[in-house]
Amino acid sequence: MKRVLILTGTVAALALGGAVAQDKQLTIVSWGGAYSKSQIEAYHKPYTEKTGVEILNEDKSANALAGIRAQVEAGNVTWDVVDMLQADAQRACDEGLVLEIPHDEWLAPAPDGTPASQDFIEGTLGPCFIPQILYATMFAYNTEAFPDGGPQTIEDVWDVEKFPGTRALQQIPQKNLEWALIADGVEPDKVYEVLATEEGQNRAFAKLDEIKDNVIWWSEGAQPPQMLADKEAVIATAYNGRIFNAQVNEDQPFEIMWDHQMFETDGWVVPVDTGNEETIKDYLKFATDTQRLADQAKYISYGPARQSSAPKVGKFEGTDIDMKPHMPTNPENLKTAIPFDVQFWADYGDALEERFNAWVAG
Amino acid sequence: MASASKTPELLAADGTPLKHALRRSQAQERRRAFLLVAPLLVFLLIVFAVPILSMIWRSVYNPEIRGYLPQTAAALQQWEGADVPPEPVFQAMAADMIVGVENRTIGRAAARINREIPGARSTVMRTARQVDEWSAPYREKFLEADEDWANLEFWRILKRESRLLTPTYYLLAIDYEYNAQGEIAPRPEVYQVYKGLFFRTAWMSILITGLCVVLAYPISYMLATQPARVANLLLILVLLPFWTSLLVRTSAWIVLLQQQGVINELLVATGIIDGQGRLRMIYNRTGTIVAMTHILLPFMVLPLYSVMKTIPPSYLRAAKSLGAHPFRAWWRVYFPLTIPGLAAGCILVFILAIGYYITPALVGGDSGIFISNLIAQNMQGSSAQLKLAAALATILLVAVLLVYWVFNKLVGVDRLKFG
Numbered sequence: 001m002k003r004v005l006i007l008t009g010t011v012a013a014l015a016l017g018g019a020v021a022q023d024k025q026l027t028i029v030s031w032g033g034a035y036s037k038s039q040i041e042a043y044h045k046p047y048t049e050k051t052g053v054e055i056l057n058e059d060k061s062a063n064a065l066a067g068i069r070a071q072v073e074a075g076n077v078t079w080d081v082v083d084m085l086q087a088d089a090q091r092a093c094d095e096g097l098v099l100e101i102p103h104d105e106w107l108a109p110a111p112d113g114t115p116a117s118q119d120f121i122e123g124t125l126g127p128c129f130i131p132q133i134l135y136a137t138m139f140a141y142n143t144e145a146f147p148d149g150g151p152q153t154i155e156d157v158w159d160v161e162k163f164p165g166t167r168a169l170q171q172i173p174q175k176n177l178e179w180a181l182i183a184d185g186v187e188p189d190k191v192y193e194v195l196a197t198e199e200g201q202n203r204a205f206a207k208l209d210e211i212k213d214n215v216i217w218w219s220e221g222a223q224p225p226q227m228l229a230d231k232e233a234v235i236a237t238a239y240n241g242r243i244f245n246a247q248v249n250e251d252q253p254f255e256i257m258w259d260h261q262m263f264e265t266d267g268w269v270v271p272v273d274t275g276n277e278e279t280i281k282d283y284l285k286f287a288t289d290t291q292r293l294a295d296q297a298k299y300i301s302y303g304p305a306r307q308s309s310a311p312k313v314g315k316f317e318g319t320d321i322d323m324k325p326h327m328p329t330n331p332e333n334l335k336t337a338i339p340f341d342v343q344f345w346a347d348y349g350d351a352l353e354e355r356f357n358a359w360v361a362g
Numbered sequence: 363m364a365s366a367s368k369t370p371e372l373l374a375a376d377g378t379p380l381k382h383a384l385r386r387s388q389a390q391e392r393r394r395a396f397l398l399v400a401p402l403l404v405f406l407l408i409v410f411a412v413p414i415l416s417m418i419w420r421s422v423y424n425p426e427i428r429g430y431l432p433q434t435a436a437a438l439q440q441w442e443g444a445d446v447p448p449e450p451v452f453q454a455m456a457a458d459m460i461v462g463v464e465n466r467t468i469g470r471a472a473a474r475i476n477r478e479i480p481g482a483r484s485t486v487m488r489t490a491r492q493v494d495e496w497s498a499p500y501r502e503k504f505l506e507a508d509e510d511w512a513n514l515e516f517w518r519i520l521k522r523e524s525r526l527l528t529p530t531y532y533l534l535a536i537d538y539e540y541n542a543q544g545e546i547a548p549r550p551e552v553y554q555v556y557k558g559l560f561f562r563t564a565w566m567s568i569l570i571t572g573l574c575v576v577l578a579y580p581i582s583y584m585l586a587t588q589p590a591r592v593a594n595l596l597l598i599l600v601l602l603p604f605w606t607s608l609l610v611r612t613s614a615w616i617v618l619l620q621q622q623g624v625i626n627e628l629l630v631a632t633g634i635i636d637g638q639g640r641l642r643m644i645y646n647r648t649g650t651i652v653a654m655t656h657i658l659l660p661f662m663v664l665p666l667y668s669v670m671k672t673i674p675p676s677y678l679r680a681a682k683s684l685g686a687h688p689f690r691a692w693w694r695v696y697f698p699l700t701i702p703g704l705a706a707g708c709i710l711v712f713i714l715a716i717g718y719y720i721t722p723a724l725v726g727g728d729s730g731i732f733i734s735n736l737i738a739q740n741m742q743g744s745s746a747q748l749k750l751a752a753a754l755a756t757i758l759l760v761a762v763l764l765v766y767w768v769f770n771k772l773v774g775v776d777r778l779k780f781g
Contacts, residue, residue, distance in 0.1 A: 062742070063746075066742055070748075091469070091473065093469070094469025094472060094483075094487060095466070095467075095470045096466030202552075205552070216645050230622055232621060232622065343484065346484070347476065347480060347482075347484050350477050351480040352480075355552050355553055357555065357736065357739060358552060358553050358554060360728045361558075361736060362558065
């Protein structure tokens, strides 16, 4: 009997110890590369310093939705906070995979007292989604490949006579189809309307067919700067922050073409049943306050999602480069920008992705 | 037998019949042998059989509609499909939606329907968000809220997919689907990809196997006929790449073959091609074939070599001394003796090739990828279709088993020599 007691005692102590240790740890899933680094510097390090909570980084955001689905289905959720695109967050929310978040209770108000729900850029907060940044996907090119000046418009990208060489595109239908339609002469504000019809979809794919032989595909955000640097591609679609970091940190001769950039938000969701809610809540309150969001912009050129953060955006860490002109939200860069339609892709994503994959492999 | 029964039974030392004693001791042996393999058996069951069975199960299991819209699924069984469903169906739908919104499971049902009808997700979600403010009769309100609710196809699909087991994913995996009338029909051409990819995977695997035979046969012959010192050195040259990591070898091919790579630079430097006309040897079919042939070559060399080593050179000399032409001697005497090694090499390389993933993913571009790459694609991304991936993987598994079975009929596993 005594032995049994000792044994149970030990097991209980171990279990308790385990539980306590887990409270001191958060697993945060993100995109890796320069982007994860900006989060580590702006959020994770100061938070660990303040509270002692250890933060583990996993670079799995490219498969975030599939990952959360699998974890929730298996009843073994190991991710605490997941960095996710808004369209995916909407799906995860509809499917009950992530927590609904009472914004004003979970998030810090602005310094002047404005509640969070009114301080975030309009339309970016979702019922389950806390945006951090606005980022752009746009074309960039290696200036060495075009001594007489590079492409300036989407039509130029399609013009392989005038601008010969390989294009590196992201291997997803999102944004490629929109740009194809614009290159085909569709008005930017009609793009999604056209793309919702079968005829419009055929038109977009036909336009992509024109450059298919000149295309290689990328799937990770770190690839396009690499492909441009290797001259494996001369024009590439990319996330603006990755190109900016390659320009500044590696001195690459890259140029961003802001014409018809597509911007969208990226941010956090919290999977259900993490058993870690209090720590997560505390972390989010810390990480989404005005100053922290502005701090992230010191490390990567993505616009903060809070209005009160924008004036606080300063210079690139360790340099004299003013970050404001490099933000996708800078008015100069925003002239022909297209807002990415989250709802459209939540509805049509399945079918178009399937068709796109068939088209790529065919 | 009759005479045997007459002879007195042989007894063991303790008086039991010898037969029983033998059986008992054999049974003991067998139990001991079984205990020895038991850990492996348990291991295989846990990490091999169970996951494969659950994968096959997943590829036909279809619980979403039945699970998340149970009342609607039941109510639809009475519906013939000729006209917009009657009030009870809408009432059931409203009840399911209220529960679904509360448990936040309605999105899972909506996601399942959206797979069949793009755009249906927003219809379902939009209606679900307002349905708790309505009261009976529901039919009018649904039809008013969204004209999609009058779409017969929507209801037919809902009825069809409310069954618990579905062949839908297998149909998709061979480029077929249910059409609006509920008949099985080929998918629109723009979605057709899997059948073509199965064929491509098969013929490229056959081609790679063939290339391996052509390259490995002379190498193995040389290995087998050289003096031991030379042969061992050559063997190390074969084994060294075999021991090198797959990723390293694949990346080495990228360095060699890419447009700014070693070979292109050499060709440009020597003036064979100009800077604009650089060859595209990678991120396409060529890249996959070159890299995979290299990577799989040792799997052909080793069995061939081990078989050739056992063939005495005197056989060939004897054939020639009896007047055979050297080719005839080789063809009639030597070659048949190498068939077990050749067969082992072929089945090994072919089965490895057909399921290959990492090399085609890295160097295959879009024209050089295999079916396994599409299986992986279906397991990732935001619209991951695990069930379609499971169906594709099951088909691939069955194909491999079939190849193995045919091979066994033709050559026989007992003739295999793996070195």
